[in-house]
Amino acid sequence: DTEVTQTPKHLVMGMTNKKSLKCEQHMGHRAMYWYKQKAKKPPELMFVYSYEKLSINESVPSRFSPECPNSSLLNLHLHALQPEDSALYLCASSQDQGWSNTGELFFGEGSRLTVL
């Protein structure tokens, strides 16, 4: 199984809503990532988890709250978002963050978020 599964595929939310994006992998990977991609732009790194601990936060606003409940799951909790947060949110995983990481990140198909 070389899949990263993201749910939901599409999400529409108001600025006062609280919602969550979910990501799951069963490849035994110990590093997981959230990227954000605006239309016609490259993906931008948001967060990295290594062995279930947050290792990188790219100065992401606190209205985005990541969570890694176990090595297979990664969540992104959303609260009080703005319309400019509308984007494709991509989850990825890799073997780990260390030398054994060949550089191959496995990406999910993304969750397309629209904030009204």
Added chain:
Amino acid sequence: DAKTTQPPSMDCAEGRAANLPCNHSTISGNEYVYWYRQIHSQGPQYIIHGLKNNETNEMASLIITEDRKSSTLILPHATLRDTAVYYCIVRVRGYSTLTFGKGTMLLVSP
């Protein structure tokens, strides 16, 4: 990570070889060249990577110049399904984060 420069777009006829160039003139000795692609509305997909030798796998070939300042990704027989944005990324192996540049939009036409 060293910066990369890629043409914004390229065209290729179906069945022909697609040669996608990438400049990385400030690459360091311990930095690898990675290629990913992103088909519309999908997540990026790893293609290939190399340090200084040419590499080939079932998807593509990677040719790196001797001075390592540039590289070319070759899709030997492009198909319509190869239409995608191709990203050339330079990074130190073992450092997990990927920083995507603007990439090259490859359009394969019948």
